[in-house]
Amino acid sequence: MDRMDERLLRQDEPVRVLIVDDSDDDAFLVRAELGRRGVRIDYRRVDCELDMAAALASDSWDVILADHDMPGFDSLAALEVLKRSGQDVPFIIHSGQISDRQAVSAMYEGVDDFIAKGDYERLVPVIERELRGVSARRAVRTADNRIRELVNFDGLSALPNHHLFCSKVTDWLGDCRQRARAPVGAVFVVDVDRFMRINASFGYEVGSAILRQVGERLAQGLAPEVTLARLGGDKFGVFLPGVGDPAQIEVTARWILTAFEQPFLKDKVELFLTASIGIAMVPRDGDSVYTLLMNAETAVAQTKRKGGKGLRFFDRAMNTASVERLALEADLRHALVRNELRLFYQPLVRATDGAVVGAEALVRWQHPQQGLLTPDRFIPLADETGLITEVGSQVLFEACRQGKAWQDAGHAAFRVSVNVSAVQFGQPRLLETVSEALNASGFPPACLTLEITESSLMSDVESAAGMLRALKNMGVQVAVDDFGTGYSSLSYLKRLPIDVIKIDKSFVRDVSHDEEDAAIVRAIIVLARSLHLATVAEGVETREQEVMLRDERCDSFQGFRYGRPVPPESFPFLLQGVAD
Structure with missing residues (x-):
């Protein structure tokens, strides 16, 4: 709760109200009637564009009450003055000279509410509601700015990171x-x-x-x-x-x-x-x-x-590695035909009781000469060459098949997460691939989570929103992976239909003893909760990390503390504590 909420509820300070009205008597009546109902206000009355612009420039206001019909000036003109000022101040029409149709139209233009003049019983809760609303918006902006600072600048040297x-x-x-x-x-x-x-x-x-x-x-x-x-x-x-x-x-x-x-x-x-x-x-x-x-x-x-x-x-x-890369590309093309890709699974555990609730599918390549290769050895190459589409398709089909097998073995609520590369996410073919994988395996869509990096989402927010809506319509969940590393603007999050934020392991690693990392993680969790999103902490390795994250009400954990990525035949022992 910020200063405005406290001022309204405890009345330590008066609420500052800019009254746009051509009548001194009406303005005085507003103060008197609100005061009788326990809301003390300081106000200033203006009745023209020039005076209103000057009032907004010279002082800060908690709320604006505007009459609709004044000589040479009306509520919509006043609203335009507010918009030009760039300030976030609740705007309420308080008038008896406006029809219901006009009031509804005004609210589409940005007016927050309409109260008939004299209806002070309704005016008080509306003011209280709007103050809380602007307080919440400012809290999000403050978190946005703080995380931007923490993510973009090095805490030790204060230089750009x-x-x-x-x-x-x-x-x-x-x-x-x-x-x-x-x-x-x-x-x-x-x-x-x-x-x-x-x-x-x-x-x-x-x-x-x-x-x-x-x-x-x-x-x-x-x-x-x-x-x-x-x-x-x-x-x-x-x-x-x-x-x-x-x-x-x-x-x-x-x-x-x-x-x-x-x-x-x-x-x-x-x-x-x-x-x-x-x-x-x-x-x-x-x-x-x-x-x-x-x-x-x-x-x-x-x-x-x-x-x-x-x-x-x-x-x-x-x-000198360029020749090796060319050879590796040729081998990767053969690997797709020979089914040399293998999936390993890392458990996802619930924070409250440590029960295994799902697994993230992580691809490996069983190279015939070089042995088992981790994704960093071949996924960037697959992205560059366009092979990532076929790699991603094989991973998705196999992950859904394995998830269904675990469910059939008695773990009905078991979830599987699959990473989607930026190249895959940018292709309409992804929707068809997901649908085919679900249909072929019989795996419930609600149990599949697609993990997409923040940078992939933020590169083209409008296109990303369309793809995410289509995936959500299929019933799958969407997680923002590596959250914080590709940071653009938290204001976009509420526009994207996502379910889960995965906090990047670079912030989790030192969270128990580095106050800056702790501040980032704390802010992300609070923000996610305010947007009704679940949180998963990646890279949890120690009890200290686990305790701190649980205290901050992170929903789920993933990391070596609960198990390294293992092949499916080695995973069942982790399912002993699975939540069904």
């Missing part, structure tokens, strides 16, 4: 394409050499202090148009836009190296550090931030192999 760095570079590349301008620039990965010595010798607290100093020193010396971020650990990212000359790029890189020449101080102890820098150029070395970062990482690894304390531009000859 990996996510915001990628967003800024991606936006810049997109802007260049929109303007039909050839993008030129460079992405640096700056890796502090042998930084683990600091942590091992002086402890992590000293290490964190030194990293803050590194960030501050680099930020002070780089030009304003340069983006500096802490990518994680002892790695920093630098984006230099608009510079295509390698010699100029090298000047900036060498300045960064010289920035490490002066010692860093901690408790009067001088600590000397060096750095290795890998550089990827735009567009020569990539046209997406992820490709550029990957190639800069490859270059910095080469620098460190040579002893560090230097810089290196990416060279495509470094990427």
Whole structure:
């Protein structure tokens, strides 16, 4: 409950009401009648567009009461003044000069309610309701802004983090394409050499202090148009836009190296550090931030192999894995024909009693020469080559078949979750595939959850909403996977027909002892509850994590604490505590 609710219910402070009316007597009567009913107000009366705009600009208001028919000014004109101000203030028509049809039409335009003049018994609860409504909206916006801050900025250095760095570079590349301008620039990965010595010798607290100093020193010396971020650990990212000359790029890189020449101080102890820098150029070395970062990482690894304390531009000859990738692509095509894909299942447990209520299906590849391959080895390749559609289809059919088998074995309420890639989600064929898998297996649609990453949903919200509605009409549940890592705007969540939010394991990992991660998780759970969505915490490994998440009323858990992904023949022992 925020300050406005408290003011209305306890009357510690008067409710501030902007009255749009051409009668002083009517305005005074409103104050008197509300006061008789226990609602104390401060008000200001205006009766023209100019005065109302000035009142909105100079003061804050809890509610607006507007007469409908005034000389040269009416309630709809007043509503337009409010809209232009951009403020979120409940707008109530309080008039005896408006028909029911006009009142209904006005509410379609954005009026919150209509109260006949003199009906003060109804006016009081309507004001109370609207104040609560605006309070809830402001609470969501506050949570939205707080999570945006926590997700986009590194808590240790206060610099942009990996996510915001990628967003800024991606936006810049997109802007260049929109303007039909050839993008030129460079992405640096700056890796502090042998930084683990600091942590091992002086402890992590000293290490964190030194990293803050590194960030501050680099930020002070780089030009304003340069983006500096802490990518994680002892790695920093630098984006230099608009510079295509390698010699100029090298000047900036060498300045960064010289920035490490002066010692860093901690408790009067001088600590000397060096750095290795890998550089990827735009567009020569990539046209997406992820490709550029990957190639800069490859270059910095080469620098460190040579002893560090230097810089290196990416060279495509470094990427010796390209031939292996081509061979792996050919093998993957054969794997689909030979049914070499295997599904492993990780249990999903209910927070209240630890009962296994479902499983997430996770694909593996039983490669004939390389053995069992995890998804990170072949799913990105499947995405790039278009094979992901067939991979996803096989996974979905097998997961539904296995889920039905477990249900037939006596676990009637058992659920199965299946990941859907961004490429799959963008194809209408997905609906047909889901329908065929359900029909072929006899698995109940209500027991199938499709997990879709937040970034996939936010890339095109309108298209995503249409696809999600179609899936919901089929009866399946939808979960937002890796929530928080692809953050765009929480305001979109209420527009998307989803059922579950899966809190990314990167926030869960340190939730029991990192207050920033705890704040993110707490805010996500509260927000999900307010939107009537279930929450699943991924990556739960310790009792401390479990206790904290249960105390915050997270609904379900998933992670190594409850079981690693296992093949279906090894899963039944986990079903001993299954909830039917």
